[in-house]
Amino acid sequence: MSDLLQRLRGRGWRLTSQRRVVAEVLDGDHVHLTADEVHLRAAERLPEISRATVYNTLGELVTLGEVVEVSTVGRAKRYDPNARRPHQHLVCSGCGAVRDVHPVGDALGDLPEAERFGFTVGSVEITYRGLCPACS
Template sequence: MTQQLHLGAAERLKGAGLRSTAPRRAVLEALHPGGHLDAAELFQLVQRELPDTTLQTMYVVLSALTDAGLVRKIEPAGSAARYEVRVGDNHHHLICQGCGRIEDVACTIGHAPCLTPSETHNFHIHTAEVTFVGLCPDCYDATDESPEKG
């Protein structure tokens, strides 16, 4: 994890040049334990603390936090966008196509971008986003592919 996670939400917002509003702090605090939450899940968590928060506010906050580099948005195919506070380390994701579980995976080799495309088209590449899709152990065990089912 990056060192910025050890700072409080207000300090992280200030460091990114953002005003420290209650909804922004609440979103950062909801994401701090880790995980990959969608806007609806975050809305439910934040609304417990700030009942007047609207879903529209949630999207505005998430956009501001993402633009400021405090939150990373990942967009798994066929799923709602997910948000996490692990930023700046060019990690990747494992996604279960059965239950939707998402796990972080360290950069595949070395430093960012850790992968080099066969053709760069003269781009100056600084990150690589890789998504590994498969089945988590629980979903795999429930399929006919599992050796225990055969």
């Protein structure tokens, strides 16, 4: 993640303490925090950081393709920093916990031409749903 900061700087990002802290909070595997959780953890290191800044920074990271928003049904968005390595998600219907998973197969290829309706299909997002060991 530390080279993330380098990369962003190369793209003209001004490197503020707030952005550094948000990037640090997002470091690691199987990290799928909500914006509020990111704010909470960032505030442990930088107590005066505002919610708006966290939202702004997360939005910029998403635009730059460094972080992916994980779609959730009826819950707050979660942010996944592991955007460079393609993967899918397994979500607990009970508690909302998220794991990264790597299915085999070729989901993109599984969509027949006749089912594309003239769309230029670029990506596919797969969400497995179930109950985690604690919730079942």
